[in-house]
Amino acid sequence: MSFDSSKLFQTYQSHRDIKQYLDTLLQQHSSKIEVFSRAESYEGREILTVRICHDVREQRRPNRWCILIDAGIHAREWITVSVALFIVRQLIEKDEISAKSFRSFEWIILPLLNPDGYEYSREHNKMWRKTRRPLGPRHRRSCVGVDCNRNFNVAWTIGSARFCSLLYRGERPFSERETKNVRDLFRKLRPACKFYLSLHSYAKAILYPRAYTRCGKDF
Numbered sequence: 001m002s003f004d005s006s007k008l009f010q011t012y013q014s015h016r017d018i019k020q021y022l023d024t025l026l027q028q029h030s031s032k033i034e035v036f037s038r039a040e041s042y043e044g045r046e047i048l049t050v051r052i053c054h055d056v057r058e059q060r061r062p063n064r065w066c067i068l069i070d071a072g073i074h075a076r077e078w079i080t081v082s083v084a085l086f087i088v089r090q091l092i093e094k095d096e097i098s099a100k101s102f103r104s105f106e107w108i109i110l111p112l113l114n115p116d117g118y119e120y121s122r123e124h125n126k127m128w129r130k131t132r133r134p135l136g137p138r139h140r141r142s143c144v145g146v147d148c149n150r151n152f153n154v155a156w157t158i159g160s161a162r163f164c165s166l167l168y169r170g171e172r173p174f175s176e177r178e179t180k181n182v183r184d185l186f187r188k189l190r191p192a193c194k195f196y197l198s199l200h201s202y203a204k205a206i207l208y209p210r211a212y213t214r215c216g217k218d219f
Helices: 015-028 078-092 115-123 177-189
Strands: 033-036 049-052 065-070 105-110 193-198
Touching (some): 015 078, 049 078, 065 078, 065 177, 105 177
Parallel strands (some): 065 105
Antiparallel strands (some): 033 049
């Protein structure tokens, strides 16, 4: 069954509907889009990756830069998922990928990086932020999930070490399937990946690398 894309931005879509929409795009625009998953969340949902370029089926890739975008790393920031899907729609359905300015780029988009947290936020607690992995027998009842945005190996110690904190950083960097997926994908894409954008909805701001510190010498 195909997805009615006219309703895509009238409401926030479920993980299932997002997958159905991407499958529909794949059927209709197979020469420009590839949809795959190399990882699953703790609850078994596919962490979908979308690859877009004007000659996606070519076996030998020409030299071009790659743009990597992720969304939905924080479960409650639903609008970021819609923005990522809007980018996909513009590139494919509006055929922006054929524009001269975009032909030299390959777009890699993860429209929903934290599907378990996102679904829990939609169905149970709209302010939920983290993943949904239980944190061991001692904490299973009261403490669940890791803040994936604090689970990378850059400034990992800034995240909270408290299990129940909304900023809990995890037992170690890349302890979560979601962040491992980004790490492994980026390693495969480099050195061609020249731009990485993580979408959030906290403020009207662009945070550059090393923005976790106010010390000017780090910029």
